[in-house]
Amino acid sequence: MIDLIQASKICKDEREKRGLSREDLHKITKLPVDIIRRLEEDESYLKKEPYAYFQMKILLNHFGINEELSRETPVEELKKEKEEKIEYQPRNSFFKFFKGVFGALVLILFTALSFSFKEKEEDRFVVFLSLLNSSPEENTKTTNNLDFERNIKNIRNIHLKAKNYVWITAYIDGKEKVIKLTKGQSVKLKFNKKIKFETIGNANNLIIIFDNKKVALNKKIIHNLFVDNEGVFYNGYNLAQEES
Known part of the structure; x- marks a missing residue:
């Protein structure tokens, strides 16, 4: 490999x-x-x-090189990542341990004093305790992740429409599918990760609809066209972006 x-x-x-x-x-x-x-x-x-x-x-x-190609990061970077992870783990473990002990002490103190406080004061202390057990960094990270996920379009399907006879060999999430369309026919394809169109015959008769954008192909035979939730990619270019 x-x-x-x-x-x-x-x-x-x-x-x-x-x-x-x-x-x-x-x-x-x-x-x-x-x-x-x-x-x-x-x-x-x-x-x-x-x-x-x-x-x-x-x-x-x-x-004609038959070596298996790895998707992983090169060995040097993996080694560096492992060293950084090993260096970080003790600090992270100590922080978690300290946080757990501190939380336990606060909880014991709260239990000992709970009988002498009014119900309203108890409720305020519970809120204070929950704030102690969540760091500003975690709150910021959670907020950023939610904002990021809201801004991503979760596109998981495309439509194929044929202006004339079209034949297709595709791999949808790794599973092979052969598609034949006659004039006027259309089909909806759903995917989780990506679709690889290994071969599209009579591609100039096919229209791909991605996120309400029409992508027309101008070659008769096309190999290695890819679709994921970001677009329709051919030779490194996002055709859905070019059509927008």
Whole structure:
């Protein structure tokens, strides 16, 4: 198994060994020249761009390299993350222990004094106790997460409409599905994570409707088109954004 950094070097070496320019490789794989350059030279792109994995697989398949490609972070980063996690755990454990002891002491004190306070005063102390057991950082994090989730569109389906005969091989959340549409037919596809359209035949007769946006395809045969809750991606470009 190889990671994206290793695959990048292998594909670049193989291209140069075969005497191919990036423009030549673009004409064969249909990947943009700039994307090929990033796959070969830009480690930041390989680590942060989720579609770099699928683009790299196109290059590996073209060169006939049968190594299994890993989606994971390279070994050096994993090692660093583990070291940071080990360093953080004692501090985190001590904080939790201290917080638990402090909470227990406050609870005991509250129980001892509860008989001498009025019901209204008891209610105020309970509120105070709950505030002691939640840090400002946790409250801020929870609020930020809720705001973030509200702003994300949870798109989990698309519509396909055929202007004429269309045939499709798709993988919906990893499960293969063959779809054949005749003129005027439409179908709704639901997914949890993503849809990979491995092949679309007569693609220029197909309209994909994503988040009320119509995406028309201008090629007769299309390979490796991806859909997730962010858009419709082909060769690294979000076609749904371009159509908006």
